[in-house]
Amino acid sequence: MSWVKDAFTTSVGKKLLMAVTGLGFLGFLAGHLAGNLTIYWGADAFVAYAEHLHSLEPLVKAAEAGLIVFLVVHAGTGLWLFAQNRAARGGRYARNKWAGGRTVFSATMPYTGVLILVFVAIHLATFKFAPEGENVWEVAAYVFSQPLCFWFYTLSMPVVALHVGHGLWSAVQTLGGNHPKYMPAVRVVSLAAAAVVILGFGLLPTAVSFLAEPIP
């Protein structure tokens, strides 16, 4: 099976790994957002959603295992690419200008990637491994009542959006999907996905703070 290793350790192979795992995360984000939107229906709806999810335990465990594998592959390969790309430059330009291809989305990919990793770690620590006995709404209400947490969560979403805005169309291009008929649309969809991240996830802390009972 060494052809598998050979196929996915070339530059294009590594990019394919990035694309497939990246699209997997986008699928996860879509599901995660759909669930979280129950927050707008209030505490009962959100708690019911969380409990329903827990009732699907085996499925959830399988998805978690998949996500962990994807995370290791995506972050590991990403760091490897980053190191190789830095080394490949060989000397800096005294003057360096973007020609119109590069965007703030694409230029920040490695950095937003690392920030997202930090966010995921903190997010799991605050929610997944939250103290037993409290329901998820109470945890969320408590977390977002802390100004530091509130702003950390709110401001992390534009970072995710930067990553998604380049990541989606870039994955399509890497997987070979570039056609004059639909590529412009893919780029628009990519930016729209970034906007959805900011609006969908980014406003959740605010929504929870508004809907939560004031903590006595």
Added chain:
Amino acid sequence: MTGTMNLTLLVWRQAGTSDKGRLVSYEARDISPDMSFLEMLDVVNEGLTQKGEEPIAFDHDCREGICGMCGAVVNGRAHGAEKGTTLCQLHMRHFSDGDVIYIEPWRSRAFPVVKDLVVDRSALDRIFMAGGYISVNTGQAPEANTIPVPPEKAETAMDAAACIGCGACVAACPNASAMLFVCAKVSQLAILPQGRPEAARRVLAMIRKMDEEKFGNCGNERECEAECPKEISISHIARANREYIKAVLGSREK
């Protein structure tokens, strides 16, 4: 003289591959806006030669934008800021009197500086040799219409084949990747029926050679497409990616 301009050049001077190199300032006087960028350098070099100094080394050949020999990063842009233009076809009318112009060689670990603005681009030749060909039996020239090629395919292949191998894509890529060059070569042959028999072997060999030559990895930054003097589209990169997937999953090539 009227209508001429005086410019300050900051030119990368490097005696040889192992030299550290540095930017050196030169005055370019009485430059006509009708001159090309290389002719402007010729004028500066004449002055340097007269003063007994070493002239600035730069690559050039056809000076009409078709050979791919010339190239330098001018004020941070490969072949200068004009779209779809090689350095030899960049005219001084795009500059104004008093401008300060930075002139640097292509920077990539895979392109060692030979001298000043001259870099060794033989890595691109080696990638080409790894698979940029088709094998045919020699003999009488075959009848041209034996293998029908639809005009759109011929056009697309021709667009890819417009690559002159100048290396601007590598110089402009934030990751110093050679993907636009390699994929234009893969693409031009993959599109045509004559290129199909060796398509899988070709894409694997050329991509592996590219990695071996220590180019960076494509990040879909699109700077190559923006700087390419032949305006080659990154859709050729996507096509080569498809060829790669097909070769890995759908061919016997390893």
